Amino acid sequence: MSKLDAFIQQAVTATPISGTSLIASLYGDALLQRGGEVWLGSVAALLEGLGFGERFVRTALFRLNKEEWLDVVRIGRRSFYRLSDKGLRLTRRAEHKIYRANAPEWDGTWLLLLSEGLEKNVLADVKKQLLWQGFGALAPSLLASPSQKLADVQSLLHEAGVAENVICFEAHSPLALSRAALRSRVEECWHLTEQNEMYESFISLFRPILPLLRDCDPAELTPERSFQIQLLLIHFYRRVVLKDPLLPEELLPAHWAGQTARQLCINIYQRVSPGALAFVSEKGESSVGELPAPGPLYYQRFGGLPGA
Known part of the structure; x- marks a missing residue:
């Protein structure tokens, strides 16, 4: 087993993975900017290498459809799942938080x-x-x-x-006044201690992959491995960053791990995104054929991706 495969396996088993959450990550990361619709068989093909079978996929898609997060269109014996109006709205809101490159500026x-x-x-x-x-x-x-x-x-x-x-x-709120009291109140109301611990766990899980990506033979970083790393990366990062209130740096406690986690995510994503994109193109199929090429917003993620 290669070191990349060992890391992927470790990430998959690090914590129980919800099918609905993983597929929500898949749609937001790989499909939102490519039409937002895909054949059920394509989802199964994309996730098969991670050890998730067709039953796992069918159950998760059924639940997301029941929750009105996905719509389903049946053509013959094939089912195509696409983001509903609700799913599209929520996914776009999440996209803004997940793929931002810098902390927001604040005027008080x-x-x-x-x-x-x-x-x-x-x-x-x-x-x-x-x-x-x-x-x-x-x-x-x-x-x-x-x-x-x-x-x-x-x-x-x-x-x-x-x-x-x-x-x-x-x-x-003038920052020069009551700075210590303000930070204390913010830390309490936004539960920043717990948030910081989640970021630290994310860093511990994904930091080892950076030197592996840097040192591996280019042929070893196949499109499928690239996709698997990218999906797991965004899935775990999404679970943390969507709970982050994204407060201005002036209000954050010392030793805040959010910026380190974001930069780690950016560094990994930029390395694997070209291969991941190719693998989704290979396996993905919509009701009208091949998936469309990603729109410009895809290449603006994290401040700019290769191929922009």
């Missing part, structure tokens, strides 16, 4: 949201969506974010049907 402005008159279950659902977008809970009905744009948040509130029940404020 906070966006505050105060909810009024929402039923308990509606409030819980909206709050869950906003926390996923990077808001922190300062109080049960008061959420804050130093990085979210008002227009983006208003769009989300309108989609949820609660725009009339959420009051939006903008406030400014």
Whole structure:
């Protein structure tokens, strides 16, 4: 067994992998910018080398369809799964967080949201969506974010049907004042200690692959191995970064591992992306034939990919 195969096997067995989560990673990374639709048999062919069989694939696709994250089109005996409107919307939001190259700049402005008159279950659902977008809970009905744009948040509130029940404020926090107290409050409200531990686990898992990629014979880094490394990389990184509120550097604690994890992900992704792209082209098939070539946004990931 090659060292690359040994690493891939170790990553697959490092922690239990959910079928729905892995295939969501596949669609977001490999298919979103290539039409967002693929034959069931293609998904099985892409994942077969990682040890995931057709039953694993069928079950995961069925669940994603039931959750209205994927739509299915049947042509003869073949089933083609494509991102639904809901799946496309959520995947695009995730794409922005996953593939950014740099930390956001900050001018000290906070966006505050105060909810009024929402039923308990509606409030819980909206709050869950906003926390996923990077808001922190300062109080049960008061959420804050130093990085979210008002227009983006208003769009989300309108989609949820609660725009009339959420009051939006903008406030400014001079960094020269109460810096220690502010960082302490931020660390508590955004659970940054737990987030940092997740980043450190990601770094421990994927740091060993960099010297292997640098030193291996080019022929050893086949398109299939490239794809497997890239999918696992994004799958594990996605699980961490989507929980990250992406706070400005001024608010982060000392020894924050997020930047190190992002740079590690970028370095690996840029090395394997050409081969991974070729493997998806080889195995992928949509309802109209070959998958389309990736759009320009694909090559803008992480600040620029080979082939851009």
